[in-house]
Amino acid sequence: MFSKTCKYGLRAVLYLASQAQEDHKLGVKQVAAALEVPQPFLAKLLQQLARVQIISSAKGPNGGFYLSDKNLVANLRQVVECLDGPDVFSSCILGLPSCSSANPCPLHQQAVAYRNSLLDVMERQTIREVAQRIGAPEYAQSPLSLLIKKDNQP
Amino acid sequence: MFSKTCKYGLRAVLYLASQAQEDHKLGVKQVAAALEVPQPFLAKLLQQLARVQIISSAKGPNGGFYLSDKNLVANLRQVVECLDGPDVFSSCILGLPSCSSANPCPLHQQAVAYRNSLLDVMERQTIREVAQRIGAPEYAQSPLSLLIKKDNQP
DNA sequence: AGAATAAAAGACTTTTTTATCTTTTTTTTA
């Protein structure tokens, strides 16, 4: 559905949101190891997100990536649009050059409903809200949660 | 969302469903020209669909592709699963190795709802039902419809 | 100031996806 870049990005953002703070930044190495994604690839992608200030970063010793309070109240839509381009939520499901109710493909009407529900998933909740769930008991078995646990053990 | 292969495949299937019959088969050349997609690429993809009998084909003069009555009452889900693999409708939105409510990522609950609405789009209606809409007046402006019109003009 | 740390930037490689080309097989019809 999303590209790998985008999936890695979303996971990294959620991981950072739940594990890093301004006074406890995380380096690419740590994030890459925790999420088990290729390190230099993740680096590039985090830099991309930092450049447009979806996440925050600092160079030098004790530098790394984190989410500021401002970053945390944004939503995941921008992460997706930054990494997979702005058309993900507006292009035709059959790949036709335009998508509008004035110019619909035979799946348009239904496709719009599904697309909006995806948009809703990515837009309705703040990053903070989504990230908070990672630690919640219902999510204890989630691979993302497990990674974080593992990470916190010595 | 879907791969290009898949989009081309869906468009081709809908085009064939609305324009071809057993006694009026269409060659790859015609379909490719009408949909403006690369011909040899479409050929391969149609062959893939024909191999698993989602569409029908015949060799030789007057041969080509078409949808049998049986093909027409099937749905588009199988087209997608044939071309993009069987996991499209069941894999985690964040790309985690498993996706289940026993093992949810923080987006799982909402993601499932959206995924089901996509599945619904592709599964609820028969190919015939979807294809019939191509000719309907509401869809007169759709690129797919326009292509068909163009195609029918001398 | 100098060394160390870590992001930023950019060049490069590999893999996958998308696209093209060629040959073979089957079927029809003259």
Add this chain to the structure above:
DNA sequence: TAAAAAAAAGATAAAAAAGTCTTTTATTCT
């Protein structure tokens, strides 16, 4: 039965995505 038509199959090429490596720049700490 020979020629033509069209799918089937498979080899090859180009483009895009994914992944790696190297150098530069900024920051902190000693």
